[in-house]
Amino acid sequence: DVKVTQSSRYLVKRTGEKVFLECVQDMDHENMFWYRQDPGLGLRLIYFSYDVKMKEKGDIPEGYSVSREKKERFSLILESASTNQTSMYLCASSPTEPQHFGDGTRLSIL
Amino acid sequence: KQEVTQIPAALSVPEGENLVLNCSFTDSAIYNLQWFRQDPGKGLTSLLLIQSSQREQTSGRLNASLDKSSGRSTLYIAASQPGDSATYLCAVSMDSSYKLIFGSGTRLLVRP
Numbered sequence: 466d467v468k469v470t471q472s473s474r475y476l477v478k479r480t481g482e483k484v485f486l487e488c489v490q491d492m493d494h495e496n497m498f499w500y501r502q503d504p505g506l507g508l509r510l511i512y513f514s515y516d517v518k519m520k521e522k523g524d525i526p527e528g529y530s531v532s533r534e535k536k537e538r539f540s541l542i543l544e545s546a547s548t549n550q551t552s553m554y555l556c557a558s559s560p561t562e563p564q565h566f567g568d569g570t571r572l573s574i575l
Numbered sequence: 576k577q578e579v580t581q582i583p584a585a586l587s588v589p590e591g592e593n594l595v596l597n598c599s600f601t602d603s604a605i606y607n608l609q610w611f612r613q614d615p616g617k618g619l620t621s622l623l624l625i626q627s628s629q630r631e632q633t634s635g636r637l638n639a640s641l642d643k644s645s646g647r648s649t650l651y652i653a654a655s656q657p658g659d660s661a662t663y664l665c666a667v668s669m670d671s672s673y674k675l676i677f678g679s680g681t682r683l684l685v686r687p
Contacts, residue, residue: 469618496673507579508619508664508677515672523674555618562673563609566618 468492469567471556477573484543486570488556497539498557498564499523499531508555514539546574577602581665581678588655589686596650596681598665603643606671610639610650611664613680619664623650655685 472487490497498513500523510523512531520531528550532540539558543550551574557564578601588594598608607626611619623632623639625648631640638651652659662682666675 498674500677505679507679508666508675510674510676513672513674521672557619559673562607562668563621563624564619564673564675566611566620568618569616571616 469556469558469565471554471567471570473570474568475571475573477575478543478546479575480545480547482543482546484546484572484574486541486543486554486556486572488539488541488558488567489537490539490558490565491537492558492560492565493536494558494560494565495536496559496561496564497533498559499529499539499541500555500557501525502553502555502569511541548574550574577605577667577669577676579665579667579676579678581663581681583681584679585682585684587684587686590655590657592655592685594652594655594683596652596663596665596683598648598650598678600646600648600667600676602669603646604669605643606668608639608641608648609666609668609675610637610648611666613662613664615661622663652683655683657685657687659683660685 499511500508514533610622625641636653662680664680665678
């Protein structure tokens with residue numbers, strides 16, 4: 466079974482902090498994705514990567530960056546956290562489709 | 576810009592009922608459509624994937640249909656069980672980049 470592991474289930478940070486969310490997959494998938502999920506807005510794509518060191522912006526990249534130095538790991542970075550980035554963050558990976566999701570990180574910015 | 580809508584937002588049914596969840600999309604030029612299940616506090620689990628050239632897919636008690644020309648998909652759940660209680664999400668992909676555009680989901684409660 467594919468396993469996508471997000472490093473934290475719950476995280477509390479303060480405004481202005483630099484925040485790192487980590488995601489690791491164990492199936493050698495080329496494609497990895499970061500989404501955020503908010504009530505009433507559904508899941509929205511922040512960034513995705515189709516290979517090591519390759520990245521593309523999704524629908525809402527502002528305030529975020531990503532890093533993919535190794536195939537199995539895709540990191541989401543909040544450069545200077547703000548309260549409007551409080552959300553559930555979901556990572557996914559896929560060879561093609563369907564995408565396999567981690568359990569999510571619920572991030573609160575105070 | 577593609578928009579995906581799911582109606583109803585919430586649904587409560589007694590155990591044993593057959594039910595239909597609806598998904599509509601504004602741009603019919605989709606690459607494929609997927610249905611996911613999300614349990615509270617968890618990630619998403621893929622249920623069914625329908626390619627743009629297909630009309631339906633089946634897995635156990637689940638059947639998903641696709642009508643591209645009208646911009647609609649339905650997820651049919653037969654003989655519902657309390658374990659089916661979850662949020663069901665529909666998502667479309669517009670090309671082979673595998674980026675997904677999600678609806679807001681239907682929250683299903685199956686009462687014993």
